[in-house]
Amino acid sequence: MTTRKRNKPSLPESDSDKTECEAAKRLEQCQSDMNTVGHNDLLHHHLSPYFSMRDSPRLTYSFFNQPCVELAKAFLGKVLVRKLTDGTELRGKIVETEAYLGGEDKASHSAGGKRTERNTAMFMKPGTIYVYPIYGIYLCMNISSQGEGAAVLLRSLEPLSGQDVMRGLRAAKRKPGAKSLKDKELCNGPSKLCQALDIRRSFDRRDLATDVEVWLEMDPEKEAIVDAGEVVMAPRIGVDSHREWATKPLRFYLRGHPCVSVLNKDAERRMDSQSDTERTVC
DNA sequence: GGTGCGATCGCCT
């Protein structure tokens, strides 16, 4: 048996514990301003004195325009940004997604190519946000991808900034007096992240590539390049009734990340034995 | 830590 060391991602301190330097503030303001004007990566590069193309550019249509499974994996490590009306920016790194393929995928809202008032956003251009209510009380957020009726469900985020605001938003739906949520508990589920980032039903059918209140960025620290060996592929959550489609490995998460909603130890063990076999063959 | 259960209502058949 092979033992391996894995770098366990650790969460940053709550932003109330940190002192931001002026440069960082200027950078954030600059990025914020840029996002309100409509632009492309090149424009970013030329206009900003504070960052180059490799520093947190907003992701555009060309990123979203890829097949569903590839987009679901590509989302890992990217940063979802939500700008509130008072200017506060809430940021979270995507650590878990699910692919819903549309058409043939029986577990998808768009199974059989069915297009309804609710799922219209799934059929809109890649990058369109699909927000739908579930269990009467919660919301889930998807992003449409390439492919008819295909979309990616965002399942969990690692909070990067605005944690205290997120805590307040999450507390609004909890019992008064319930104990304060840890950072890793703020966005570790599809409906939790909607609450924490104040994603509302009105965000349905908006364009993540151009909207001024919500967008996606590269991970500023490591350009969001995720080692494929650290991505766990597992069956999706909550789709057991859909027979063979319930078992397909269409959920993707960063291995060892504390913000993932549900771990799948079997899938992780399978990854290990597979990579051990590959090493033996080599 | 893991498990079981009830809440709650829009959407679809």
Add this chain to the structure above:
DNA sequence: GGCGATCGCACCG
């Protein structure tokens, strides 16, 4: 009328 891409909480070990 039935069900669901969930969650929080009580309970157990």
